Amino acid sequence: MKFHRDTGLEGVVRVEPRVFRDSRGFFLETWHREKFRQGGIDVDFVQDNHSRSVGGTLRGLHAQLANPQGKLVRAVEGAIWDVAVDIRRGSPTFGRWYGAELSAGNFHQVYIPPGYAHGFCVLSDMAQVEYKCTAFYDPASEIAIRWDDPELAIHWPLREPLLSAKDGAAPGLAELMERLPVYGEGGA
Structure with a gap:
Protein backbone atom coordinates (compact mmCIF):
# COMPACT_ATOMS: atom_id res chain seq x y z
CA MET A 1 0.00 0.00 0.00
CA LYS A 2 1.07 3.54 -0.69
CA PHE A 3 0.04 6.33 1.67
CA HIS A 4 0.02 9.72 -0.09
CA ARG A 5 0.21 12.62 2.36
CA ASP A 6 0.55 15.31 -0.32
CA THR A 7 -3.03 16.47 0.27
CA GLY A 8 -2.10 19.78 1.88
CA LEU A 9 -4.25 18.94 4.92
CA GLU A 10 -2.90 17.49 8.16
CA GLY A 11 -4.00 13.87 8.59
CA VAL A 12 -5.86 13.60 5.26
CA VAL A 13 -4.27 10.70 3.38
CA ARG A 14 -4.98 9.18 -0.03
CA VAL A 15 -4.41 5.43 0.13
CA GLU A 16 -3.42 3.47 -2.94
CA PRO A 17 -3.76 -0.25 -2.23
CA ARG A 18 -1.85 -2.92 -4.07
CA VAL A 19 -4.19 -4.72 -6.46
CA PHE A 20 -3.50 -8.30 -7.54
CA ARG A 21 -5.11 -9.02 -10.92
CA ASP A 22 -5.36 -12.20 -12.93
CA SER A 23 -7.72 -13.86 -15.40
CA ARG A 24 -10.28 -14.41 -12.61
CA GLY A 25 -10.47 -10.78 -11.57
CA PHE A 26 -8.68 -9.02 -8.71
CA PHE A 27 -7.90 -9.10 -4.99
CA LEU A 28 -6.84 -6.30 -2.64
CA GLU A 29 -6.73 -5.43 1.03
CA THR A 30 -8.91 -2.41 1.80
CA TRP A 31 -8.02 -2.35 5.50
CA HIS A 32 -5.06 -3.86 7.33
CA ARG A 33 -4.60 -2.42 10.79
CA GLU A 34 -0.84 -2.89 10.98
CA LYS A 35 -0.13 -1.57 7.46
CA PHE A 36 -2.32 1.47 8.07
CA ARG A 37 -0.65 2.07 11.46
CA GLN A 38 2.75 1.96 9.76
CA GLY A 39 1.34 4.35 7.14
CA GLY A 40 0.41 6.85 9.88
CA ILE A 41 -3.29 6.01 10.26
CA ASP A 42 -3.55 4.51 13.74
CA VAL A 43 -7.30 4.37 14.39
CA ASP A 44 -10.01 1.97 15.46
CA PHE A 45 -13.11 1.76 13.30
CA VAL A 46 -16.48 1.13 14.96
CA GLN A 47 -18.99 1.46 12.12
CA ASP A 48 -19.15 0.75 8.37
CA ASN A 49 -21.54 2.64 6.07
CA HIS A 50 -22.63 1.95 2.50
CA SER A 51 -24.50 4.35 0.21
CA ARG A 52 -25.80 4.13 -3.34
CA SER A 53 -26.42 7.32 -5.29
CA VAL A 54 -27.49 8.21 -8.81
CA GLY A 55 -25.33 10.35 -11.09
CA GLY A 56 -25.23 14.04 -10.18
CA THR A 57 -25.95 13.43 -6.50
CA LEU A 58 -23.94 15.46 -4.00
CA ARG A 59 -23.87 14.33 -0.36
CA GLY A 60 -22.40 16.76 2.15
CA LEU A 61 -20.65 18.58 3.43
CA HIS A 62 -21.17 16.80 6.78
CA ALA A 63 -19.37 16.60 10.12
CA GLN A 64 -20.16 15.66 13.70
CA LEU A 65 -19.29 18.08 16.49
CA ALA A 66 -19.72 16.19 19.78
CA ASN A 67 -18.48 12.85 18.44
CA PRO A 68 -16.25 13.67 15.46
CA GLN A 69 -15.70 10.84 13.01
CA GLY A 70 -12.63 9.83 11.10
CA LYS A 71 -13.62 8.19 7.80
CA LEU A 72 -11.91 5.86 5.36
CA VAL A 73 -13.84 6.33 2.10
CA ARG A 74 -13.86 4.28 -1.12
CA ALA A 75 -16.07 3.79 -4.16
CA VAL A 76 -16.93 0.14 -4.80
CA GLU A 77 -18.97 0.86 -7.94
CA GLY A 78 -18.81 3.88 -10.23
CA ALA A 79 -16.83 7.03 -9.50
CA ILE A 80 -17.07 9.96 -7.08
CA TRP A 81 -15.29 13.24 -6.41
CA ASP A 82 -14.53 13.04 -2.68
CA VAL A 83 -13.84 16.18 -0.63
CA ALA A 84 -12.45 16.88 2.85
CA VAL A 85 -12.62 20.39 4.38
CA ASP A 86 -10.67 21.49 7.44
CA ILE A 87 -13.24 23.00 9.84
CA ARG A 88 -10.99 23.20 12.92
CA ARG A 89 -10.92 26.81 14.14
CA GLY A 90 -7.33 27.95 14.59
CA SER A 91 -5.89 25.33 12.25
CA PRO A 92 -3.26 26.64 9.82
CA THR A 93 -5.35 25.10 7.01
CA PHE A 94 -8.80 26.15 8.27
CA GLY A 95 -11.29 26.35 5.40
CA ARG A 96 -9.00 24.61 2.92
CA TRP A 97 -10.14 21.52 1.07
CA TYR A 98 -8.75 18.48 -0.69
CA GLY A 99 -10.53 16.56 -3.44
CA ALA A 100 -9.76 13.27 -5.16
CA GLU A 101 -11.49 10.98 -7.60
CA LEU A 102 -12.28 7.63 -6.05
CA SER A 103 -13.56 4.90 -8.31
CA ALA A 104 -14.16 1.19 -8.57
CA GLY A 105 -11.46 1.25 -11.24
CA ASN A 106 -8.66 3.07 -9.39
CA PHE A 107 -9.32 1.45 -5.95
CA HIS A 108 -8.04 4.57 -4.15
CA GLN A 109 -9.32 5.49 -0.70
CA VAL A 110 -9.15 8.69 1.33
CA TYR A 111 -8.75 8.83 5.09
CA ILE A 112 -10.37 11.93 6.58
CA PRO A 113 -9.60 12.44 10.29
CA PRO A 114 -11.94 13.93 12.92
CA GLY A 115 -12.26 17.71 12.62
CA TYR A 116 -12.97 17.72 8.91
CA ALA A 117 -16.20 17.99 6.98
CA HIS A 118 -16.76 15.42 4.24
CA GLY A 119 -18.77 15.32 1.06
CA PHE A 120 -18.81 13.70 -2.35
CA CYS A 121 -20.53 13.94 -5.69
CA VAL A 122 -21.24 11.14 -8.13
CA LEU A 123 -19.38 11.32 -11.43
CA SER A 124 -20.78 8.14 -13.00
CA ASP A 125 -24.37 7.10 -13.75
CA MET A 126 -24.48 5.52 -10.30
CA ALA A 127 -22.00 4.97 -7.49
CA GLN A 128 -21.80 2.86 -4.37
CA VAL A 129 -19.60 4.19 -1.60
CA GLU A 130 -18.40 2.41 1.51
CA TYR A 131 -16.70 4.09 4.43
CA LYS A 132 -15.43 3.05 7.80
CA CYS A 133 -15.94 5.42 10.77
CA THR A 134 -13.98 5.92 13.99
CA ALA A 135 -17.08 7.02 15.95
CA PHE A 136 -20.73 6.05 15.84
CA TYR A 137 -23.20 8.17 13.89
CA ASP A 138 -24.71 10.79 16.20
CA PRO A 139 -27.47 12.71 14.40
CA ALA A 140 -27.81 15.18 17.29
CA SER A 141 -24.24 16.44 16.77
CA GLU A 142 -24.22 16.43 12.96
CA ILE A 143 -23.85 19.65 11.00
CA ALA A 144 -24.18 20.29 7.30
CA ILE A 145 -22.21 23.02 5.50
CA ARG A 146 -23.30 24.58 2.24
CA TRP A 147 -21.71 22.61 -0.61
CA ASP A 148 -21.12 25.70 -2.74
CA ASP A 149 -20.03 28.09 0.02
CA PRO A 150 -18.06 30.81 -1.82
CA GLU A 151 -15.70 31.10 1.17
CA LEU A 152 -14.59 27.49 0.57
CA ALA A 153 -14.55 27.75 -3.25
CA ILE A 154 -14.55 23.98 -3.74
CA HIS A 155 -14.05 22.99 -7.38
CA TRP A 156 -16.94 20.57 -7.69
CA PRO A 157 -17.15 18.92 -11.13
CA LEU A 158 -20.88 19.73 -11.43
CA ARG A 159 -23.01 22.84 -11.26
CA GLU A 160 -26.53 21.69 -10.36
CA PRO A 161 -26.32 18.64 -8.10
CA LEU A 162 -29.13 16.54 -6.68
CA LEU A 163 -29.24 17.46 -2.99
CA SER A 164 -31.17 16.33 0.06
CA GLY A 186 -11.57 17.27 21.60
CA GLY A 187 -10.07 14.85 19.08
CA ALA A 188 -9.99 17.46 16.30
Missing part, protein backbone atom coordinates in the same frame (compact mmCIF):
# COMPACT_ATOMS: atom_id res chain seq x y z
CA ALA A 165 -33.41 18.96 1.66
CA LYS A 166 -30.92 19.21 4.55
CA ASP A 167 -27.94 19.79 2.25
CA GLY A 168 -29.89 22.24 0.10
CA ALA A 169 -30.66 24.40 3.15
CA ALA A 170 -27.24 24.10 4.81
CA PRO A 171 -25.59 27.32 6.04
CA GLY A 172 -22.16 28.57 5.03
CA LEU A 173 -19.11 27.85 7.17
CA ALA A 174 -19.05 31.40 8.61
CA GLU A 175 -22.58 30.94 10.02
CA LEU A 176 -21.38 27.88 11.97
CA MET A 177 -18.14 29.40 13.26
CA GLU A 178 -19.01 29.45 16.98
CA ARG A 179 -19.99 25.76 16.90
CA LEU A 180 -16.93 24.45 15.04
CA PRO A 181 -14.22 22.38 16.76
CA VAL A 182 -11.06 24.12 17.94
CA TYR A 183 -7.76 22.93 16.52
CA GLY A 184 -6.03 20.62 18.98
CA GLU A 185 -9.07 20.11 21.24
Whole structure:
Protein backbone atom coordinates (compact mmCIF):
# COMPACT_ATOMS: atom_id res chain seq x y z
CA MET A 1 0.00 0.00 0.00
CA LYS A 2 1.07 3.54 -0.69
CA PHE A 3 0.04 6.33 1.67
CA HIS A 4 0.02 9.72 -0.09
CA ARG A 5 0.21 12.62 2.36
CA ASP A 6 0.55 15.31 -0.32
CA THR A 7 -3.03 16.47 0.27
CA GLY A 8 -2.10 19.78 1.88
CA LEU A 9 -4.25 18.94 4.92
CA GLU A 10 -2.90 17.49 8.16
CA GLY A 11 -4.00 13.87 8.59
CA VAL A 12 -5.86 13.60 5.26
CA VAL A 13 -4.27 10.70 3.38
CA ARG A 14 -4.98 9.18 -0.03
CA VAL A 15 -4.41 5.43 0.13
CA GLU A 16 -3.42 3.47 -2.94
CA PRO A 17 -3.76 -0.25 -2.23
CA ARG A 18 -1.85 -2.92 -4.07
CA VAL A 19 -4.19 -4.72 -6.46
CA PHE A 20 -3.50 -8.30 -7.54
CA ARG A 21 -5.11 -9.02 -10.92
CA ASP A 22 -5.36 -12.20 -12.93
CA SER A 23 -7.72 -13.86 -15.40
CA ARG A 24 -10.28 -14.41 -12.61
CA GLY A 25 -10.47 -10.78 -11.57
CA PHE A 26 -8.68 -9.02 -8.71
CA PHE A 27 -7.90 -9.10 -4.99
CA LEU A 28 -6.84 -6.30 -2.64
CA GLU A 29 -6.73 -5.43 1.03
CA THR A 30 -8.91 -2.41 1.80
CA TRP A 31 -8.02 -2.35 5.50
CA HIS A 32 -5.06 -3.86 7.33
CA ARG A 33 -4.60 -2.42 10.79
CA GLU A 34 -0.84 -2.89 10.98
CA LYS A 35 -0.13 -1.57 7.46
CA PHE A 36 -2.32 1.47 8.07
CA ARG A 37 -0.65 2.07 11.46
CA GLN A 38 2.75 1.96 9.76
CA GLY A 39 1.34 4.35 7.14
CA GLY A 40 0.41 6.85 9.88
CA ILE A 41 -3.29 6.01 10.26
CA ASP A 42 -3.55 4.51 13.74
CA VAL A 43 -7.30 4.37 14.39
CA ASP A 44 -10.01 1.97 15.46
CA PHE A 45 -13.11 1.76 13.30
CA VAL A 46 -16.48 1.13 14.96
CA GLN A 47 -18.99 1.46 12.12
CA ASP A 48 -19.15 0.75 8.37
CA ASN A 49 -21.54 2.64 6.07
CA HIS A 50 -22.63 1.95 2.50
CA SER A 51 -24.50 4.35 0.21
CA ARG A 52 -25.80 4.13 -3.34
CA SER A 53 -26.42 7.32 -5.29
CA VAL A 54 -27.49 8.21 -8.81
CA GLY A 55 -25.33 10.35 -11.09
CA GLY A 56 -25.23 14.04 -10.18
CA THR A 57 -25.95 13.43 -6.50
CA LEU A 58 -23.94 15.46 -4.00
CA ARG A 59 -23.87 14.33 -0.36
CA GLY A 60 -22.40 16.76 2.15
CA LEU A 61 -20.65 18.58 3.43
CA HIS A 62 -21.17 16.80 6.78
CA ALA A 63 -19.37 16.60 10.12
CA GLN A 64 -20.16 15.66 13.70
CA LEU A 65 -19.29 18.08 16.49
CA ALA A 66 -19.72 16.19 19.78
CA ASN A 67 -18.48 12.85 18.44
CA PRO A 68 -16.25 13.67 15.46
CA GLN A 69 -15.70 10.84 13.01
CA GLY A 70 -12.63 9.83 11.10
CA LYS A 71 -13.62 8.19 7.80
CA LEU A 72 -11.91 5.86 5.36
CA VAL A 73 -13.84 6.33 2.10
CA ARG A 74 -13.86 4.28 -1.12
CA ALA A 75 -16.07 3.79 -4.16
CA VAL A 76 -16.93 0.14 -4.80
CA GLU A 77 -18.97 0.86 -7.94
CA GLY A 78 -18.81 3.88 -10.23
CA ALA A 79 -16.83 7.03 -9.50
CA ILE A 80 -17.07 9.96 -7.08
CA TRP A 81 -15.29 13.24 -6.41
CA ASP A 82 -14.53 13.04 -2.68
CA VAL A 83 -13.84 16.18 -0.63
CA ALA A 84 -12.45 16.88 2.85
CA VAL A 85 -12.62 20.39 4.38
CA ASP A 86 -10.67 21.49 7.44
CA ILE A 87 -13.24 23.00 9.84
CA ARG A 88 -10.99 23.20 12.92
CA ARG A 89 -10.92 26.81 14.14
CA GLY A 90 -7.33 27.95 14.59
CA SER A 91 -5.89 25.33 12.25
CA PRO A 92 -3.26 26.64 9.82
CA THR A 93 -5.35 25.10 7.01
CA PHE A 94 -8.80 26.15 8.27
CA GLY A 95 -11.29 26.35 5.40
CA ARG A 96 -9.00 24.61 2.92
CA TRP A 97 -10.14 21.52 1.07
CA TYR A 98 -8.75 18.48 -0.69
CA GLY A 99 -10.53 16.56 -3.44
CA ALA A 100 -9.76 13.27 -5.16
CA GLU A 101 -11.49 10.98 -7.60
CA LEU A 102 -12.28 7.63 -6.05
CA SER A 103 -13.56 4.90 -8.31
CA ALA A 104 -14.16 1.19 -8.57
CA GLY A 105 -11.46 1.25 -11.24
CA ASN A 106 -8.66 3.07 -9.39
CA PHE A 107 -9.32 1.45 -5.95
CA HIS A 108 -8.04 4.57 -4.15
CA GLN A 109 -9.32 5.49 -0.70
CA VAL A 110 -9.15 8.69 1.33
CA TYR A 111 -8.75 8.83 5.09
CA ILE A 112 -10.37 11.93 6.58
CA PRO A 113 -9.60 12.44 10.29
CA PRO A 114 -11.94 13.93 12.92
CA GLY A 115 -12.26 17.71 12.62
CA TYR A 116 -12.97 17.72 8.91
CA ALA A 117 -16.20 17.99 6.98
CA HIS A 118 -16.76 15.42 4.24
CA GLY A 119 -18.77 15.32 1.06
CA PHE A 120 -18.81 13.70 -2.35
CA CYS A 121 -20.53 13.94 -5.69
CA VAL A 122 -21.24 11.14 -8.13
CA LEU A 123 -19.38 11.32 -11.43
CA SER A 124 -20.78 8.14 -13.00
CA ASP A 125 -24.37 7.10 -13.75
CA MET A 126 -24.48 5.52 -10.30
CA ALA A 127 -22.00 4.97 -7.49
CA GLN A 128 -21.80 2.86 -4.37
CA VAL A 129 -19.60 4.19 -1.60
CA GLU A 130 -18.40 2.41 1.51
CA TYR A 131 -16.70 4.09 4.43
CA LYS A 132 -15.43 3.05 7.80
CA CYS A 133 -15.94 5.42 10.77
CA THR A 134 -13.98 5.92 13.99
CA ALA A 135 -17.08 7.02 15.95
CA PHE A 136 -20.73 6.05 15.84
CA TYR A 137 -23.20 8.17 13.89
CA ASP A 138 -24.71 10.79 16.20
CA PRO A 139 -27.47 12.71 14.40
CA ALA A 140 -27.81 15.18 17.29
CA SER A 141 -24.24 16.44 16.77
CA GLU A 142 -24.22 16.43 12.96
CA ILE A 143 -23.85 19.65 11.00
CA ALA A 144 -24.18 20.29 7.30
CA ILE A 145 -22.21 23.02 5.50
CA ARG A 146 -23.30 24.58 2.24
CA TRP A 147 -21.71 22.61 -0.61
CA ASP A 148 -21.12 25.70 -2.74
CA ASP A 149 -20.03 28.09 0.02
CA PRO A 150 -18.06 30.81 -1.82
CA GLU A 151 -15.70 31.10 1.17
CA LEU A 152 -14.59 27.49 0.57
CA ALA A 153 -14.55 27.75 -3.25
CA ILE A 154 -14.55 23.98 -3.74
CA HIS A 155 -14.05 22.99 -7.38
CA TRP A 156 -16.94 20.57 -7.69
CA PRO A 157 -17.15 18.92 -11.13
CA LEU A 158 -20.88 19.73 -11.43
CA ARG A 159 -23.01 22.84 -11.26
CA GLU A 160 -26.53 21.69 -10.36
CA PRO A 161 -26.32 18.64 -8.10
CA LEU A 162 -29.13 16.54 -6.68
CA LEU A 163 -29.24 17.46 -2.99
CA SER A 164 -31.17 16.33 0.06
CA ALA A 165 -33.41 18.96 1.66
CA LYS A 166 -30.92 19.21 4.55
CA ASP A 167 -27.94 19.79 2.25
CA GLY A 168 -29.89 22.24 0.10
CA ALA A 169 -30.66 24.40 3.15
CA ALA A 170 -27.24 24.10 4.81
CA PRO A 171 -25.59 27.32 6.04
CA GLY A 172 -22.16 28.57 5.03
CA LEU A 173 -19.11 27.85 7.17
CA ALA A 174 -19.05 31.40 8.61
CA GLU A 175 -22.58 30.94 10.02
CA LEU A 176 -21.38 27.88 11.97
CA MET A 177 -18.14 29.40 13.26
CA GLU A 178 -19.01 29.45 16.98
CA ARG A 179 -19.99 25.76 16.90
CA LEU A 180 -16.93 24.45 15.04
CA PRO A 181 -14.22 22.38 16.76
CA VAL A 182 -11.06 24.12 17.94
CA TYR A 183 -7.76 22.93 16.52
CA GLY A 184 -6.03 20.62 18.98
CA GLU A 185 -9.07 20.11 21.24
CA GLY A 186 -11.57 17.27 21.60
CA GLY A 187 -10.07 14.85 19.08
CA ALA A 188 -9.99 17.46 16.30
